[in-house]
Amino acid sequence: MSGPVTRFKSPVRFVFDVPAGPTVSRFLAAVAEGRLFGQRCPTCAKVYVPPKVACPRCGDPLSPEQLPVKETGTVTSFCVVNVPYEGQTMKLPYVYASILLDGADIPFPHLVDAEPADVRMGLRVRATWSDALGPTLESIRAFVPTGEPDAPFDAYKEHL
Amino acid sequence: MGEREIAIVSFAEVIVERSDRDDCELLLPVLKRALGDVGLTQQDIGFTVSGSSDFLGGRPFAFVMATDVLGAWPPIRESHVEMDGAFALYEAWVRLQHGDLDTALVFAFGRPSQGPLHDVMSLQLDPYYMAPLRPDALSLGALAARAALDAGLTSEDELARIAGERRGVPTSTSEPYLREPLRAHATPTLRDGAAAIVLAAGDGARALSKRPAWIRGLDHRIEPHSLGARSLTRSVSTEQAARGAGALGFGADVAELHARFAHEEPLLSRALELPASTRVNPSGGALAQDPVMVTGLCRLGHAARAVHEGAARAIAHATSGPCLQQNLVCTLEAR
Amino acid sequence: MNRCAVIGIGQTRHAAKRDDVSLAGLVREAALRALADAGLGFSDIDAVVIGKAPDTFEGVMMPELYLADALGAVGKPMMRVHTAGSVGGSTAIVAAHLVQAGVHKRVLTVAFEKQSESEAMWALSPKFPFQPPLLAGAGGYFAPLVRSYIRRSGAPPEVGIKVSVKDRKNALKNPYAHLLLPDISDEVVEKSPMLWDPIRYLETCPSSDGAAAMVLAAEDSLGGVTNPAWVLASEVRSEPTMFAGRDQVNPRAGRDCAKALYAGAGITEPRRQIDVAEVYVPFSWFEPMWMENLGFAPENEGWRLTLDGATSMTGDLPINPSGGVLSTNPIGASGMIRFAEAAMQVRGTAGAHQVDGAKIAMGHAYGGASQFFAMWLVGRDKP
Numbered sequence: 114m115s116g117p118v119t120r121f122k123s124p125v126r127f128v129f130d131v132p133a134g135p136t137v138s139r140f141l142a143a144v145a146e147g148r149l150f151g152q153r154c155p156t157c158a159k160v161y162v163p164p165k166v167a168c169p170r171c172g173d174p175l176s177p178e179q180l181p182v183k184e185t186g187t188v189t190s191f192c193v194v195n196v197p198y199e200g201q202t203m204k205l206p207y208v209y210a211s212i213l214l215d216g217a218d219i220p221f222p223h224l225v226d227a228e229p230a231d232v233r234m235g236l237r238v239r240a241t242w243s244d245a246l247g248p249t250l251e252s253i254r255a256f257v258p259t260g261e262p263d264a265p266f267d268a269y270k271e272h273l
Numbered sequence: 274m275g276e277r278e279i280a281i282v283s284f285a286e287v288i289v290e291r292s293d294r295d296d297c298e299l300l301l302p303v304l305k306r307a308l309g310d311v312g313l314t315q316q317d318i319g320f321t322v323s324g325s326s327d328f329l330g331g332r333p334f335a336f337v338m339a340t341d342v343l344g345a346w347p348p349i350r351e352s353h354v355e356m357d358g359a360f361a362l363y364e365a366w367v368r369l370q371h372g373d374l375d376t377a378l379v380f381a382f383g384r385p386s387q388g389p390l391h392d393v394m395s396l397q398l399d400p401y402y403m404a405p406l407r408p409d410a411l412s413l414g415a416l417a418a419r420a421a422l423d424a425g426l427t428s429e430d431e432l433a434r435i436a437g438e439r440r441g442v443p444t445s446t447s448e449p450y451l452r453e454p455l456r457a458h459a460t461p462t463l464r465d466g467a468a469a470i471v472l473a474a475g476d477g478a479r480a481l482s483k484r485p486a487w488i489r490g491l492d493h494r495i496e497p498h499s500l501g502a503r504s505l506t507r508s509v510s511t512e513q514a515a516r517g518a519g520a521l522g523f524g525a526d527v528a529e530l531h532a533r534f535a536h537e538e539p540l541l542s543r544a545l546e547l548p549a550s551t552r553v554n555p556s557g558g559a560l561a562q563d564p565v566m567v568t569g570l571c572r573l574g575h576a577a578r579a580v581h582e583g584a585a586r587a588i589a590h591a592t593s594g595p596c597l598q599q600n601l602v603c604t605l606e607a608r
Numbered sequence: 609m610n611r612c613a614v615i616g617i618g619q620t621r622h623a624a625k626r627d628d629v630s631l632a633g634l635v636r637e638a639a640l641r642a643l644a645d646a647g648l649g650f651s652d653i654d655a656v657v658i659g660k661a662p663d664t665f666e667g668v669m670m671p672e673l674y675l676a677d678a679l680g681a682v683g684k685p686m687m688r689v690h691t692a693g694s695v696g697g698s699t700a701i702v703a704a705h706l707v708q709a710g711v712h713k714r715v716l717t718v719a720f721e722k723q724s725e726s727e728a729m730w731a732l733s734p735k736f737p738f739q740p741p742l743l744a745g746a747g748g749y750f751a752p753l754v755r756s757y758i759r760r761s762g763a764p765p766e767v768g769i770k771v772s773v774k775d776r777k778n779a780l781k782n783p784y785a786h787l788l789l790p791d792i793s794d795e796v797v798e799k800s801p802m803l804w805d806p807i808r809y810l811e812t813c814p815s816s817d818g819a820a821a822m823v824l825a826a827e828d829s830l831g832g833v834t835n836p837a838w839v840l841a842s843e844v845r846s847e848p849t850m851f852a853g854r855d856q857v858n859p860r861a862g863r864d865c866a867k868a869l870y871a872g873a874g875i876t877e878p879r880r881q882i883d884v885a886e887v888y889v890p891f892s893w894f895e896p897m898w899m900e901n902l903g904f905a906p907e908n909e910g911w912r913l914t915l916d917g918a919t920s921m922t923g924d925l926p927i928n929p930s931g932g933v934l935s936t937n938p939i940g941a942s943g944m945i946r947f948a949e950a951a952m953q954v955r956g957t958a959g960a961h962q963v964d965g966a967k968i969a970m971g972h973a974y975g976g977a978s979q980f981f982a983m984w985l986v987g988r989d990k991p
């Protein structure tokens with residue numbers, strides 16, 4: 114007689130083929146060339162990087178024009194990650210930050226390659242590209258400090 | 274129940290074979306059209322609710338992305354069911370009964386092309402006894418079709434005839450079986466799609482539409498999950514929902530039935546006691562186009578459109594779960 | 609709109625792993641307790657509304673289909689709600705709507721999560737080639753917001769620690785709570801590992817298996833229940849995940865939701881009129897953040913309520929007497945536990961964590977990127 118069954122494995126494996134959609138595809142094609150761009154909401158004039166299908170605030174499709182944005186930006190906030198995650202390429206602890214690119218109106222999340230103790234809100238950073246570019250935001254290896262003076266709080270307080 | 278007059282005043286859908294768009298890109302034009310056709314914007318809407326399933330794309334929180342194309346600013350009253358959009362419409366209809374809100378936007382989206390949908394649906398089954406056996410949705414459909422054939426409720430000739438009419442193409446019993454006794458023509462045509470419906474109450478509905486499709490009754494019921502614990506040849510929950518929605522003896526001109534397999538049409542027609550004069554699935558139904566999670570909402574939309582375009586009465590039906598486990602019935606009428 | 613009251617409440621023993629029950633066994637444990645509390649059986653129930661967070665957590669697609677039998681839903685309407693972390697609250701509200709709309713007399717509502725049956729970290733943080741790399745889970749998402757709050761408000765660093773100690777001490781009085789840490793102290797929390805700086809290990813919620821259930825009834829269907837919790841008002845609000853200039857620390861959807869909620873219940877001074885609140889606090893710093901969002905404190909001063917002891921069991925606005933999400937977190941059920949605990953307070957059935965004389969209580973839940981909100985106010989006295 115065996116004891117009660119409390120647990121058994123029922124492995125499931127399905128392969129999904131998920132299209133990125135034209136909006137994201139255009140952006141990632143540019144990223145694969147080492148290039149970033151933004152798109153503007155025709156209603157509220159805000160520039161989204163990466164571009165979205167519609168401005169979530171206004172519900173209108175963004176203008177198709179590809180606006181250049183700088184590869185430099187400001188850390189608006191961040192956390193220091195000490196928890197191991199599957200697929201992580203960074204050594205613990207590492208810094209995961211919201212980065213507001215110069216010319217963009219919305220920060221996006223990425224990694225900051227710097228000593229955690231040296232990372233601050235307002236830190237100025239620059240994108241460093243991976244040697245192997247591809248249609249993924251991981252083509253940006255990480256952001257690194259530029260050495261410029263920190264951005265003042267007022268410069269990014271609307272982006273928290 | 275349902276004392277307040279509520280009508281479907283607008284319906285839009287987009288259904289494609291395989292979308293290269295993401296959910297947001299698929300949804301945006303549908304939402305704009307459903308609202309624009311009655312001159313509304315999101316900010317005119319009192320309550321918004323959607324239906325979808327994360328498992329179609331194999332990732333959690335699919336519906337969260339959808340809030341990014343709503344124009345949900347200032348913030349909106351919003352909800353979501355992990356069900357076909359038809360059940361989202363039920364939630365909206367209940368919410369409008371309160372009387373403080375006059376309009377609702379209901380939408381649904383689904384892209385089964387992203388994965389092996391028929392296999393994925395095996396995850397709907399009892400996770401301990403049935404799911405580990407991984408019967409696919411087609412096999413379960415065939416099991417129920419066999420029961421219907423053996424009970425003399427239909428014939429393979431009739432299944433081919435129904436399939437041919439819905440699909441608008443010639444069909445024959447000389448085609449090979451996909452899952453015996455089902456031929457490919459008697460199974461759903463999977464599609465990617467999105468749909469949206471606008472509900473409005475009372476005089477608001479009259480102002481928005483020349484001929485609103487008034488909801489006379491709306492009900493839904495569920496049956497036991499295990500296929501061995503319920504009849505596969507009689508849709509008891511459809512009968513119960515039909516009574517609740519006042520569908521029996523309603524005399525509908527049109528009935529839009531969420532029949533994913535050809536044998537489900539006669540089964541549902543019987544449960545709804547449809548007279549011969551009722552036209553069944555003039556839209557083609559799921560046999561022609563089955564944007565999973567959207568298909569039920571489309572039945573409500575097409576039934577309402579029939580009323581908008583002159584029908585006096587229409588019935589819409591939506592289903593969820595393996596072999597018609599859960600069923601919703603809605604009666605619509607012109608006034 | 610018809611009056612609606614909570615007449616039965618049940619929850620499971622919450623634990624990291626409930627290997628002793630199936631999914632069906634888990635939801636039944638809560639449902640049967642709620643029915644027993646109401647003095648009813650499944651046959652007295654008109655409809656079932658069930659909620660949970662993503663299906664990928666347990667790997668069962670639309671599990672309501674399989675759970676229909678276990679919840680006595682056969683032959684009845686059954687709905688399945690999913691609004692991310694707010695789902696437990698939204699589910700209770702959908703159920704209340706059925707009663708308030710006059711569609712049903714008695715509705716059973718249940719919410720659950722059995723996180724041990726799958727890998728929640730994976731389900732919460734899947735990797736997609738075309739999305740920005742997250743690789744840090746929910747804590748990684750919320751930690752920068754906490755840092756923003758601290759910067760904006762100038763709150764002293766010990767606030768998060770104080771919240772954690774308070775909620776964990778409260779949990780010791782709750783027989784259903786998952787995480788019981790009798791030796792908790794400021795020092796123990798402070799010395800726990802910094803997982804997502806500025807969030808420490810003991811400032812985060814656990815991952816639990818659990819379920820909660822309530823029976824909601826119309827005024828003429830209370831049966832023998834003499835201490836119902838009357839639903840005074842309920843509200844939901846949603847806003848987009850992200851847009852240029854969005855305030856994620858103090859989101860407008862939460863502020864609007866609270867304002868509408870108070871207006872619906874005729875509350876003009878929430879801090880004074882509300883006796884106790886169960887607020888969705890998955891990371892300790894969200895207590896002061898939500899105190900401001902809910903209008904209990906002026907902007908940037910929510911942390912003072914914590915430091916002044918106002919939110920403790922002996923304060924004027926006890927927050928999370930049950931121990932809160934920090935002590936028990938079956939994600940899909942966490943919101944409903946907040947709603948149910950609020951109802952227990954005004955029914956006077958909260959036992960050792962009862963706030964004396966509670967007349968009006970709030971249940972609060974949020975989800976997504978602090979963008980989906982569900983709240984209700986329940987009262988001892990009929991509105």
Ligand SMILES: [Zn+2]
Nearest residue numbers: 154157168171
């Ligand atoms: Zn805009």
